[in-house]
Amino acid sequence: MKINQDILHKYTAGQCSAEEKLWVEKWLENDSWDSIDENKAVAEEIGQTIWEKVSSDTNKTKRISWLRVAAAASIVFLLGFSFFYFEYDALDAQSFANESMDQTKFFTEEHYDVLLSGNSNASIDLIHNKLIFSGDFIIKPKRDFTLLDTEDNTLIFKAGREYFISDSPDFGRIVVFQKSDLAFLPFNMQLKIEEQFRSI
Amino acid sequence: MRRLILLLYSISTFLFSCNPTVEKNIDPNFVLCLFNKDESPTSFLLVERLDEDENASVQIPLSTARIREREYIQKNGFFYRLSNSTSVFTKYQLRGSSLVLLDSLHLRNPNVETVSWKDDENLLAVCREDIAEQKSQARVYQINVKEMKIVREDTIILPHATDEFWALHVGLVDFEKDDLWLAYSFFKSKGKYGYTTSDTTYYATINYDSFQLKTIQKETRSTYPGGFNLIQSYSFKDEKGDYYFMTNPGIALGNNVKLPTAIFRKKKGQHLVDQEYMINISASIGNHAYGMWYVGDSKAVIRNEQKQLYTDFSDFHSVYQFEYRLVDLKTGVIEKIDFPLDKGTQKENVWSDDHYIYAAIDDANDEHRVWKYNLHTKEVSKGIELPNTTNYTVRLDYLK
Numbered sequence: 099m100k101i102n103q104d105i106l107h108k109y110t111a112g113q114c115s116a117e118e119k120l121w122v123e124k125w126l127e128n129d130s131w132d133s134i135d136e137n138k139a140v141a142e143e144i145g146q147t148i149w150e151k152v153s154s155d156t157n158k159t160k161r162i163s164w165l166r167v168a169a170a171a172s173i174v175f176l177l178g179f180s181f182f183y184f185e186y187d188a189l190d191a192q193s194f195a196n197e198s199m200d201q202t203k204f205f206t207e208e209h210y211d212v213l214l215s216g217n218s219n220a221s222i223d224l225i226h227n228k229l230i231f232s233g234d235f236i237i238k239p240k241r242d243f244t245l246l247d248t249e250d251n252t253l254i255f256k257a258g259r260e261y262f263i264s265d266s267p268d269f270g271r272i273v274v275f276q277k278s279d280l281a282f283l284p285f286n287m288q289l290k291i292e293e294q295f296r297s298i
Numbered sequence: 299m300r301r302l303i304l305l306l307y308s309i310s311t312f313l314f315s316c317n318p319t320v321e322k323n324i325d326p327n328f329v330l331c332l333f334n335k336d337e338s339p340t341s342f343l344l345v346e347r348l349d350e351d352e353n354a355s356v357q358i359p360l361s362t363a364r365i366r367e368r369e370y371i372q373k374n375g376f377f378y379r380l381s382n383s384t385s386v387f388t389k390y391q392l393r394g395s396s397l398v399l400l401d402s403l404h405l406r407n408p409n410v411e412t413v414s415w416k417d418d419e420n421l422l423a424v425c426r427e428d429i430a431e432q433k434s435q436a437r438v439y440q441i442n443v444k445e446m447k448i449v450r451e452d453t454i455i456l457p458h459a460t461d462e463f464w465a466l467h468v469g470l471v472d473f474e475k476d477d478l479w480l481a482y483s484f485f486k487s488k489g490k491y492g493y494t495t496s497d498t499t500y501y502a503t504i505n506y507d508s509f510q511l512k513t514i515q516k517e518t519r520s521t522y523p524g525g526f527n528l529i530q531s532y533s534f535k536d537e538k539g540d541y542y543f544m545t546n547p548g549i550a551l552g553n554n555v556k557l558p559t560a561i562f563r564k565k566k567g568q569h570l571v572d573q574e575y576m577i578n579i580s581a582s583i584g585n586h587a588y589g590m591w592y593v594g595d596s597k598a599v600i601r602n603e604q605k606q607l608y609t610d611f612s613d614f615h616s617v618y619q620f621e622y623r624l625v626d627l628k629t630g631v632i633e634k635i636d637f638p639l640d641k642g643t644q645k646e647n648v649w650s651d652d653h654y655i656y657a658a659i660d661d662a663n664d665e666h667r668v669w670k671y672n673l674h675t676k677e678v679s680k681g682i683e684l685p686n687t688t689n690y691t692v693r694l695d696y697l698k
Contacts, residue, residue, distance in 0.1 A: 234490075259337050268492035273612040278337060278689075281365045282615030282643040284550060285526055286465075286485065286493045288365065289409075292382075 191223035196233075202295060210255075211238040215294045229253065234264040236295055247272050262291060324354040324395055328649070330658055330684065331368050331693035332357075332666075333642075338687060340367040344395055348649070348656045348668045348694075349681045356395040357685065368646075369528040371413060371421070372695040376400075378421070378443060382408040389446055392697060401446040407437055412527050416473045419444045424480065426466045427453065434459040434466045438478065452509040456502055458516075459484050463496035467552075469524030470533055470543050472564070477512065478504040479569060481523035481543065483552070495522045495552040499545065503569040515570055520545035520560040522552025525588070530644040534592040539566035542627060544579075548586025548603060550614060550643050559586045561598070561625065577630045583623065588643075593650040593673065596627045599635070599657075601645070615643040615690075618662040622648070624655075624671075636678045637669045638662070642690040649696055656681060658691040666691055 189209070196203035196214035205212045209224060218233025222245065229245035239255040246252055249272050255261060260277040280288060326344035333340055339359040347353050360367060371378040377390040377397070388402040407425035416422050419442055427435040434456050440449040456466060463484035470481035480502045485495040499517035504510065517523075523545050524532040533543035541564040547557040558580035563572045579587050579600060587602035600623050607619040620640040624633045638661035640647075647658040655671040666688040668681030684691060 264491070266490045268489040269612055270610050271612070275612070276337065277365070278333060279615060281333070281368065283611060284493075284553065286487075287491045287611070290487075290491050292365075 189224040191221070191225050193219070193221040194235075195219040209239065209241050209243065211240070212236070213295060231263065232265060234262070234266065234294065237261050237263065262295070324356055326356070326392070326395065327697055329372070329392065329693075329695050329697055330691055331695075332684065332688045333367075333690040333692055334687050335689045342397070343684065344392070345682060347682070349654075349670060351682055353682055358395065358397060368692045369526070371528060372697070373415070373443075375697045376443065380405065380408070380410055380423075384408075387441070389443060403441075403446055403448065405439060405448075406451070410528060411468050412471050412524055414471045414473065414527075414533075416440060420449065422471050422473060422478070424468045424471045426468055428465075433464045434484070436466060436468050436480065436482070438471075454504060454509060454511070456480065456482055456500065457511070457514060458498070458500055460496070462486055465493075467495065467522065469522065469546075472533075472541055473506070474541075474564075474569060475567060476506055477569060478506045479564070480504065483521050483523060485522075485552070493553060495547060495554045497521050497554060497557055499523050501564075501569075501571055513569060517562075517571065519562075519576055520547060520557050521554050522546045525551050525644075530589045530646050531591055532589065534590070534598070535566075536592060536596065536627070537594070540564070541566070542590070542592070542598065544587070544590045544600070546586070546588050548588060549611065550586075550588050550603070555586065559588075559602075561590065561627070563627075577625060577627070577632075579625070579632065582630070582632045587623075589645070589648070590625075591648040591650070593624075593655055594652070595673075597673075598625045598627060599623070599648050599650070599655055600625055600632075601640070601648070604639075616641055622655075622657055622671075633676075635671050637671070638665075642692060645691070646693045646695070647691055649694055656694070658684065658694045660688065660691055668694070 192207060194205050194212055194214055196216060196218050199216045201216060203214045212220060213236040214220065215234040218231070218235055220229070220231035220235050222229055224243055227243070227245050229247045237255065238260045239257050241257050242255065244252055244254050251272060253274050262275045262277065262280060263272070265272050280291060324344060324346060326346055328345050328348060330343040330345070331340065332343055341360060342358040344356045344358070345353055366382055369379070375392045377392070378387065379390070380387045385405045385408045386402050387405050389400045391398050391400055407427065410423045410425050413421055413423045421441045421443055423439045423441060425437045427437050435453055436456055437451060437453045439451045441447070442449050459466065463486045465485050465487070466482060467485055468480055468482045472479040481499060482502065483495050483499045485493050487493050497518065499521050501515040501517060503512045505512050524543055525546050532546065533541065535541050542561060544559065544561050546552050546559060547554045548559060549555060558578045560579060561577040563575040564570070565572060579602070583602055585602045585605055587600040589601040591599045593599055602621050602623060604619040604621065608614045608617045618639040618641045622635040622637050624635055635655070637657055638659055640659045640661065642660060649656045653673060655673060656668050658668050660666050666684035666686070670679045670681050
């Protein structure tokens with residue numbers, strides 16, 4: 099299935115099938131500029147139509163599709179938010195541990211997903227808004243919340259985003275980076291974070 | 299809360315119904331790469347001019363995978379990009395306001411450290427290879443981008459790794475008189491994420507036909523030559539063909555902060571770096587800098603940090619600290635350009651013509667704008683304003 103303007107229009111109008119919806123969301127998440135699958139060298143014609151169609155008409159500002167994608171994203175967010183707000187309002191306190199030295203461990207919970215790096219643990223208390231942890235982890239909130247860490251920093255988490263959290267002495271203090279901010283770290287640090295968390 | 303959600307739904311509906319009526323053909327001369335707020339997809343903003351707000355523009359969303367999004371090579375409207383997940387090197391062309399995938403090929407390496415153009419069609423790309431014990435191994439590709447073919451690829455072990463500093467950084471590549479020239483240094487890991495670079499730089503001259511090392515020149519005046527020039531520029535050739543480059547030992551790159559950021563020179567036709575020439579930027583301004591752009595007439599722009607304004611790695615990118623300065627390459631005199639303070643580590647955001655230096659700046663008022671510096675009058679003035687959805691303007695490329 100190719101991503102084209104028709105599918106994006108259907109997506110923004112909420113008329114996509116479940117498969118199409120999944121496809122568009124994968125496309126938006128993908129690091130490729132052109133297609134879902136960049137795993138192999140492409141034939142000349144493959145992908146040519148994608149951006150041509152997505153941003154087809156030079157007579158129009160592309161903010162149109164931009165707005166639509168943004169609007170679509172906001173609706174998906176709102177649907178998700180309202181779903182979680184109304185259906186899963188019960189807050190909880192959970193503890194996670196990964197005793198492996200070199201393997202990550204994934205936990206999916208009602209209010210967030212957590213990926214612990216090796217030799218790390220985290221206690222996330224949404225009732226009292228406390229975070230106690232050791233090591234490194236990635237958290238992907240499914241709702242907005244704030245947590246107070248052991249250094250009295252108030253950490254703000256937004257639904258749908260990804261955060262890298264570390265108390266490594268290499269940073270000198272507890273650090274929280276949104277995924278996008280990792281792009282500004284020195285390349286060697288980025289590589290080491292990527293080596294640990296293949297999914298980042 | 300229900301009312302709030304209803305309101306937000308209404309806003310979304312309004313957004314759907316918005317149908318901007320800008321009906322203007324666009325022939326873009328520049329593309330700006332924008333990291334947008336709220337984790338919105340990275341986007342390209344195509345504009346015809348940098349100095350007028352009444353300017354047709356088009357914005358193309360790219361993807362939300364932000365980490366490698368700005369690492370591309372742009373030349374004459376063609377874009378080249380290496381996927382770090384698949385090692386596929388792709389070529390795109392900007393046609394009007396569409397980004398069209400033209401071709402791709404597969405490399406052995408997922409990351410390129412530095413590139414330069416051997417000629418208009420041939421790209422030299424250098425990767426470091428961490429293969430078993432060969433930690434100081436570099437792989438050089440010559441790619442004909444017109445035909446999208448690997449013309450040649452070779453591997454070379456670069457000497458002088460030590461037991462302590464064994465990890466290779468190749469920061470610069472140049473081609474001069476049929477020889478390949480590489481500048482490199484070694485670094486070591488410190489803890490889980492930390493690292494530091496040794497206090498020595500090496501310049502290697504390699505016979506390109508035989509791919510044998512000819513000479514190694516040792517440099518102790520500074521370290522961490524060049525850097526990832528897919529992200530930011532660290533070298534150029536002037537009108538005479540003299541090659542200038544900078545070293546980057548500050549925390550954003552080399553992390554050996556006691557050594558100075560400096561500009562060095564290799565004269566046209568020479569393989570040895572001029573030992574009589576050094577502009578010590580750190581000594582002049584008291585800070586490290588990253589990024590250097592030639593503006594003509596023996597002058598270059600640099601972008602410097604301010605160590606009193608940031609804490610460490612965690613806020614280095616988000617603090618409004620970066621200044622711009624004009625360096626006279628003949629005299630070493632450095633003048634501050636009175637642009638607003640900028641944020642964002644390593645940005646490729648400077649372009650110049652005969653009259654102006656243009657810099658795309660994200661300032662403390664959350665204003666995202668191209669600023670202009672008149673090279674003759676030294677006056678600073680405003681250029682185009684960028685969308686307020688922008689968080690960081692990470693690149694500004696001329697397309698023609």
